[in-house]
Amino acid sequence: MSGRTAIILVGGEARRAGGQEKYFFSYQGETFIDRLVSTLRSVTDEIVVVAKNPKQCRRFLHIDGVAIIPDERTGIGPIGGLHAGVLQAHGDLIFVAACDMPCINPAVVELLFTLIDDYDAVIPTWNLSMLEPLHAVYRKSALLTYLEDHTSLSLRDMVRSLSPRYVHVDLLRPIDPGLKTFTNINDLESLRRINGGGEEE
Secondary structure: OEEEEEEEEOOOOHHHHHOHOOOOHHEEEEEEHHHHHHHHHOOOOOEEEEEOOOHHHHHOOOOOOOOOEOOOOOOHHHHHHHHHHHHHOOEEEEEEOOOOOOOOOOOOHHHHHHHHOOOOEEEEEEOOOEOOOOOOEEEHHHHHHHHHHOOOOOOOHHHHHOOOOEEEEEHHOOOOOOOOHHHOOOHHHHHHHOOOOOOOO
């Protein structure tokens, strides 16, 4: 393994989660953020957590061995947090994840890394219009070039401006038959559902 960074974006406003902080929701006895960090440690060399401001950064000081940085370009959505994370990253290859994905499968992430070849990115896709840009691998140099000078705030536009390798999710089913790796929890009802109807934290 050489030069791999994971960037976890935690700076969302959590409006759809009843104002609660999604990264501290619990699944199988662990918070989302702790699950993500422990999962991604096994397939990357470093982890960068990007929060929306220094105050939010302090919420993650209990996590050892992780870089915790604030967003440098606030109010423009995930692409601003991504830019901050890429500037911090030391790896040549970067896996980007959202903080509301507690079931990310390390074997799937490993496969995405191995598929990069000469591409700028490896993007899981359900169909031509449904991509997973926040569960994808990127080449750092390509991201830096794009993020230094762009007008669109859309991650989809960013992906299309690169030289991406699209990987249909069906190719990942031998590793993750239910494709649980893409589960994202946007509200309290979804949280109760994955926890079998239990109480959320």
